[in-house]
Amino acid sequence: MSASVTAEAGAGRGEAETSEFLVEARGIVKKFGAFTANDQVDLAIRPGEIHALLGENGAGKSTLVKMLYGSLQPTAGRIFWKGEPVVVTDPGRARDLGIGMVFQHFSLFEALSVTENIALALPNASDMNALAARIASVSRDYGLPLEPRATVADLSVGERQRIEIVRCLLQEPKLLIMDEPTAVLTPQEADQLFLTLERLASEGCAVLYISHRLEEVKRLCHASTILRHGKVVARVDPSKETAASLARLMVGADVHAIRPKHARVAGPTRLYVDQLDLPANGPFAVALQKVSLELRAGEILAIAGVAGNGQSELFDALSGERRVDRAGAVVIEGEPCGHLGVGERRELGAAFVPEERLGHGAVPAFRLSENVVLTRDSIFADAARRLLGFLDFRAADETAARVSSAYDVRKGKPDPEARSLSGGNLQKFVVGRELDRKPLVLVVNQPTWGVDAGAAALIRQALVDLAADGAGVLVISQDLDEIFEIADRIAVISRGALSPGYDAHVMTLEKVGLLMGGAHGGSEAIEGALKLREADGRAY
């Protein structure tokens, strides 16, 4: 690994001089209306360097990298490529320069196959069969296995993330920008990715890496730039910092640990799933096989597993997006509802947070208040208004504002469109929107995808508190740390089959790994996680 870059590198250099930097941004300002998302940001990356861009949710990380990639234009400031000033007018220009990007909110085509999605990024790929074979083998080498013929619409967020990464790696860029690539990967997949990135870096490729997982930043990155409220607040060598000191730099305050919850009291059954079978809805999808679980008041049941083992299908079956003929297969609050739709299940007191926040959990072009109405129309209007079909938008506004302040959703204006929120802030909003209802049953898929350490703690605390207040909480997550932190019981899903739920304090990482066993890379996932844990200096 090359020597680390320290503070102020790259500031104030002559333009004519051949630069030691591959890419350099100077004095970048980006305004959205009156809101300043980036304020005089300087950033410089050498060839072969893995450079971390850190900051809490809404700090302006995605905005900055989108300007490097040409999807946004800076309000002021200049970008230099190998010392030459360039104007990155659009992503096509960036790609010509040799910049590849993995977007936080993917840029995939749902109606197309994995192969087609990747072919679109490779101008010289003409033989689709050869490409499919190459994808299958290369993706396995990268530790991010893909089924080339699957259609993206059928895939989970974790699998989509793999496509984005593999597609970007296959482009062989000179500068690789990765916006939270590991947020939905398993530890083992992330480990493999780091090996690949380290190899690329040793071959001279520069990597700009955004992540909220500070341990992996410490391990992987040679240099870092830290943003707070759109301004650069520090440039440090992450390997010389601790996760806590990095977090402090980002937030400007200490991050608190979760308050331990009081002892669990097994209350009445909130959610009961009985021998649920769900056929696969595509040639590469997973079928659920005889899934049974019982979720009682006051507890958090977590479901671990490698992406693509039936998590999305289970979520769809629980939320009612996919119905089953046998009503008794899913019982919410004593009410058999396998045949009921999402709205009817909500009326029974259930709430659902899908994993894909933009497009599934929220309508991108709708304001936050309108997005509130979408999951709670029934509670807004009194009976008379409801009969006439009127909505109470004032209540919606108030709810949106309440959720925003309770969950620290940072935004440019009071009631923005969902798509203008930063990824983590939108995640806080979609989770907060459901928590705000005080549901009796909450089913949430990847609750802290892409939120920073502080906000993740906030969300986890809210889940723990909700359970303590007597709700049943079902968390589907790939983040084992998260699961061990909050769960009372842990079950593992593998190839569409769900293990029994084990008490969290008798459950160990090894056991989770064994249960993942059937799935690809199950045991390695555990080794990866253990390694991370060792690096972390913590042990369970």
Place this chain on the structure above:
Amino acid sequence: MDQSALLAVLLTIVTASTPLLLAALGELVTERAGVLNLGVEGMMVMGAVAGFAAALTTGSPHLGILAAAAAGALLAVPFGVLTLNLVANQVATGLALTLLGLGLSGLIGERFVGQPGVRLQKLQIPGLTDIPFVGPLLFGQDILVYLSIVLAVVVSWVVFRSRTGLILRAVGDNHASAHALGYSVIRVRWAAVLFGGALSGLGGGYLSLAYTPQWIENMTAGRGWIALALVVFSSWLPSRLVIGAYLFGAVTILGFFVQGLGVGVPAQLLSSLPYIVTIAALVVISTRRGRARADTPACLGQPFVPDR
């Protein structure tokens, strides 16, 4: 029914189906790119008048064909400027385009009303065309009939097998992603809109050059709308479009034939039959597949404005 009568019916079915197929193929490509152009009727009727006029003044039906395609594409230009560059609403602009086409063609065609036109010759291959029954059907059509079939095959191949088609589908599925991968969404859509216009023009030209070689105001008589519906009901698949267009043509002509025989079926029922049969058939085809996935291009009708 004797053989010559059957042959006559079959030949009429081909001529009735060809304009639908041409126009619908063009619209299919346009919609695959995510653009909904409801101006098919207007572009068809402009093609009809331009084709007729060019053939009449030059005496060459082939120049008429070219003029028809050019006129259709030309009328698509204001649509492209308004919806792609100026981000106007596609539905409203398309409807306006139809009205514009109908009015403009009436104005241009005023002096051609009642004049005998130039008919596009049918193919005559000695030996082959003379084969009884099969000959005229397979080897005795005009070139536009063959062109429409060839185009259906080519469009199908291009859309699903070539890189161009992949980009076209990508732009129609998610324009933001296509932009993020470096494709010029607007340029791809412009090409698709112009192609759609040209084929609609050809479809119209077929009416005034081959179907009934004369100019009558509003002579497209709603065929543009049928073409639009066929695109949707064929799930944006060229192969199904061929089936749909021919089915529609066949049932229409058979309706006339039955009416001519004086069978006691209400005329209204007969004239609604093509719509019912075509819709029913295409719905059956598209639900028969294992699972119903919406094939609608996800960005259909949505304007694209890149983030700045």
